[in-house]
Amino acid sequence: MPTELSVNLNAVAMLRNRRDLPWPSVTALGRIALDAGAHGLTVHPRPDQRHIRFSDLPALRQLIDDEFPLSEFNIEGYPSDEFLDLVESVAPEQVTLVPDDPSQPTSDHGFDFRAEKDRLKPIVERLKGHGARVSIFADPDPEQMEFAAETGCDRVELYTGPYGATFDDEEAARREIEKLGATAERARSLGLGVNAGHDLTVANLPPLITRFPDLAEVSIGHGLTADALEYGMAETVRRFRRACGQTV
Numbered sequence: 001m002p003t004e005l006s007v008n009l010n011a012v013a014m015l016r017n018r019r020d021l022p023w024p025s026v027t028a029l030g031r032i033a034l035d036a037g038a039h040g041l042t043v044h045p046r047p048d049q050r051h052i053r054f055s056d057l058p059a060l061r062q063l064i065d066d067e068f069p070l071s072e073f074n075i076e077g078y079p080s081d082e083f084l085d086l087v088e089s090v091a092p093e094q095v096t097l098v099p100d101d102p103s104q105p106t107s108d109h110g111f112d113f114r115a116e117k118d119r120l121k122p123i124v125e126r127l128k129g130h131g132a133r134v135s136i137f138a139d140p141d142p143e144q145m146e147f148a149a150e151t152g153c154d155r156v157e158l159y160t161g162p163y164g165a166t167f168d169d170e171e172a173a174r175r176e177i178e179k180l181g182a183t184a185e186r187a188r189s190l191g192l193g194v195n196a197g198h199d200l201t202v203a204n205l206p207p208l209i210t211r212f213p214d215l216a217e218v219s220i221g222h223g224l225t226a227d228a229l230e231y232g233m234a235e236t237v238r239r240f241r242r243a244c245g246q247t248v
């Protein structure tokens with residue numbers, strides 16, 4: 001199975017929020033992305049709503065339900081009570097839990113599963129009880145995977161930020177890919193699905209997928225939105241789908 005692409009709309013929302021105007025529309029860009037063959041849409045409604053607003057979620061849910069019923073909605077966030085209530089009101093196909101502090105400028109680490117597995121277990125159960133697939137953000141560390149599996153989650157999402165940062169250092173990129181590959185293989189051996197995300201691009205995706213072809217899904221926003229300014233959203237989604245190994 002080729003790796004699926006979920007388009008993260010955070011950066012589109014960030015651009016929209018610069019003015020008190022409704023464009024660019026996250027729903028309109030989400031429609032273009034899905035129409036171009038993206039498997040799903042991802043949003044990360046942070047507590048300060050710096051980009052994705054809680055009010056964006058119902059319209060994106062409606063878009064998928066009405067026009068793209070085979071596509072998936074993936075909502076990322078820290079599992080606060082407010083986030084869990086918000087997620088349950090929208091019923092996404094996938095929830096991706098991240099350990100972000102509200103003050104963080106972006107996501108920059110995964111959960112410490114060894115320390116937090118017992119706290120995460122009931123949260124995972126609650127979300128799965130509402131029909132969601134649960135993915136949890138993880139650092140590329142094979143030793144954390146057995147503890148991740150103990151949470152009962154369906155997948156881990158490997159944090160690829162350090163790999164993305166090696167865009168100008170081939171040796172460092174090789175090291176990061178090997179860490180990601182070893183972690184992914186350990187996760188698969190424990191029955192976990194594997195997603196990946198953060199600072200992925202058309203250039204750095206193929207080596208990652210070659211190292212670990214069983215990657216279920218990548219969620220991409222920043223680099224994809226940057227390319228969309230140059231190539232348009234539809235062509236950019238096609239470019240990223242090809243980089244995922246899909247025939248487009």
Ligand SMILES: CC(=O)[C@@H](O)[C@H](O)COP(=O)(O)O
Pocket residue numbers: 008010011043044046076098105106107137197198219221
């Ligand atoms: C979890 C992850 O790596 C990203 O999906 C995250 O949502 C990026 O957040 P910002 O778009 O706020 O930087």
Ligand SMILES: NCC(=O)COP(=O)(O)O
Pocket residue numbers: 008042076157196197198199200219220221222223224
């Ligand atoms: N989970 C990663 C994601 O959704 C988007 O990350 P980025 O491509 O904006 O770095």
